[in-house]
Amino acid sequence: MMYWNDHDMGGWGFGLMAIGMLLFLGLLVVLAVALGRYLGQTPRPRPPDARPSSSPPLPSPEQLLAERFARGEIDADEYRHRLDTLRSGATGPVSG
Structure with a gap:
């Protein structure tokens, strides 16, 4: 018998x-x-009809304003002015 390549490739x-x-x-x-x-x-956004997630709701504008006042970012006069503006529903530029 002849084995030409034996075990080589x-x-x-x-x-x-x-x-x-x-x-x-x-x-x-x-x-x-x-x-x-x-x-x-x-992550993909949830469809609008999906169940709400367990994350807490976003704070309201009045809560944000109260937090800024509590941190000392605005004084009492500015806080009252902005709070009155928020409650009256006026839309316009608010300085700050």
Whole structure:
């Protein structure tokens, strides 16, 4: 019997091995990119008819104004003026 290549790989073996390795590495890259995009995506907004989340409601404008007054950002006269403006429903520029 004649064994031409005994246990060595010929030209086709090296070529198929190289193609297989490139396909495998390409698959790894595609999986890494897909995983990165999945983990890095921002959450989608909830539809308007969905149940409300457990987060607390946003403070009202009067509550925000009271917080600014409590922190000392505005004085008592400005607080009263802005509070009157909010309650009267006037729309216009408010300095601050």
